[in-house]
Amino acid sequence: MSQESIALRAAGISKNFGPVHALRGVEVELRSGEVTALMGENGAGKSTLLKILNGDYRPDGGSLEIDGRPVEFSDPSDARRAGLRVIAQEPEIIAAVSVAENIFVGDLGGVGFNRRALIERTRTELRRWGFDRALRADALGSDLSPAQRQLVEIMRAVVSRPRIICFDEPTSSLGDEEVALLFSLIRQLQDDGVAVAYVSHRMAEIFQLADRITVLRDGAFVGTKRVSETDHDDLVRMMVGRDLEKFFHRDRAALGETVLELIGVGNEHVTDVDLTVRAGEVVGVAGLVGAGRSELMKTIAGDYPATAGRIVVSGEVRSIRQPSDSIRAGIGFAPEERKAEALLLQRSVRDNAALVVLKSLARWIFVRGRAERALAQEYIQRLRIRTPSSEQLVGNLSGGNQQKVVLARWLATKPRLLLLDEPTRGIDVGAKSEIYAIIDELAHQGVAVIVVSSELPEILGVSDRIYVMSDGRISGELDRKDATEERILALAMNDISA
Known part of the structure; x- marks a missing residue:
């Protein structure tokens, strides 16, 4: 499959909540084997767009295509069947069961599943994606740190072998070691031809990971640029509509006691x-x-x-x-x-x-x-x-x-x-x-x-x-x-x- 093949196209996507226009004619393309960053200020519409891609919301206008075929999602299960997964910023973890059961929740084969086999299957997947040092397959959900909970959420998505995967602020609770593991996983996904959408406010991550950047502002599409064709100041202008001439407002004050x-x-x-x-x-x-x-x-x-x-x-x-x-x-x-x-x-x-x-x-x-x-x-x-x-x-x-x-x-x-x-x-x-x-x-x-x-x-x-x-x-x-x-x-x- 070509690196340039379009795995997902969202065209003219609009969504209203009463009088509020959350999205207005948004255009996004996700390409196989590429990372597309979705950027914009809070309230720009990124989360609403991801909820539409995940089937949580139905758009009021526009169309979605996967591999050139029109699709409509009534709920998240429709999106998963189409090979699309969205990794939420705040993971949902079942406290009383193991990491293995959390990762494969919904795919356990009924009450009579083989727990030992599930643990081994999970260990294999953790090794494949490089998470085996960060997660134990048999650890309880209640014992996980915030970073480990996020890694479980990521594993839950990748074990289903999606064609398209969307990350929503995935590093917000991760330390440096976990961030390095995540970046390695994303590069593996790229090598496998997966189309990746990546939402983050951290500019350094965007320039390290992304191939293209799509910017939204006030619910509207501003533009898409290749990373090699833009820089930090250009992106800030696109996102906020102005130059942040003095981003760090800091003049040393007179010191007291x-x-x-x-x-x-x-x-x-x-x-x-x-x-x-x-x-x-x-x-x-x-x-x-x-x-x-x-x-x-x-x-x-x-x-x-x-x-x-x-x-x-x-x-x-x-x-x-x-x-x-x-x-x-x-x-x-x-x-x-x-x-x-x-x-x-x-x-x-x-x-x-x-x-x-x-x-x-x-x-x-x-x-x-x-x-x-x-x-x-x-x-x-x-x-x-x-x-x-x-x-x-x-x-x-x-x-x-x-x-x-x-x-x-x-x-x-x-x-x-x-x-x-x-x-x-x-x-x-x-x-x-x-x-x-x-x-x-x-x-x-x-x-x-x-x-x-x-x-x-x-x-x-x-x-x-x-x-x-x-x-x-x-x-x-x-x-x-x-x-x-x-x-x-x-x-x-x-x-x-x-």
Whole structure:
């Protein structure tokens, strides 16, 4: 089969939800043996398009063809029978059964299936795709890490030998090793002539993997380009309709008092950590996955109490044994897993924004609704949260706007220190720029900020100083003017010769 053969063509695809035009005349071609990246800001229509390809939605207009033949999908089973699989960003795992049963769910042959044979079959598949060191066929779903859960979801798709496979932000929960395994798998799929669609906000991944890039904006098709014919700035212009002349909004603010000082802080997650951050300073924390960055943030926030050393906040030694202690110390914490750990997805923007300051909004035991609505509206306007109203369910917002709601909650407490763990994870380039602007504004207002990020350009762009972690320890400290990606990586890998 030719590399140029079109496995899937979506022509003039439109989808409306009431008065909202989610897709308008979208054109996409997926070619056998190629990776086509689908790019666009949150709300551009990528997820809606994938749901149409998966049979979750039926388009209101346009047509789908596979190998030149018209197809219509009533549900996901139709798509699977046609050889098309979509790998969701948030995998569905059955906790009480094995990895093998999770991978082959729906293909177990009834209650009398041979479990031993299934385990061996799974081990064979794991070896074939290079996942055998990352997953055990007999491990329980309940014991899997977020990264392993995502790998199970990927395996579930590839064992069915699809002709067309679509990945939706597949690396959002993966570490560097798992990302390398995924890229190797995708290249195997290409060698087998599979057509691949790849959705990601991470530009580096796109330029490493993709052959072509199709850009959507506001539900409409903007264009398709070969990777060799475009660059980062060109893609940003296509996605947001403007130049991001100053993508990282960071001008060093005047520094004030030392807001946080860690002296030999340790517990089962981190060891002998010394760290300072001053008012008006943005401090970055870098390191490889598993280095202890998130664990350090949770230690400061009281989720993982320190068992050694001292935590000093504005000159006062504080005992931070639980999150309420850190809140009283003037510390706000936006965790990496905002949906699981920070947001009440089935509650409104108003409820989420006011959650930590309800006591201050109450008269006697009753929360004053007017005051709560006023607070929510203040931060909707200040942070430019795109929502129909403060009563909108947070679960219905885009990732960037969800993150702004988390920030609103902590800004309402007037924090001395704000901890941001992967604040732009899963967020499009336009929303990232807005988050960076908020961080810069907070620093100029005298707030101390610590940012954890896996994206080195982001750490370099927003930070005044950078601490690098390795194996739960601080392995080095760099000033903004001295920091480079190479120096950060050398410290992250404890490569003292670099």
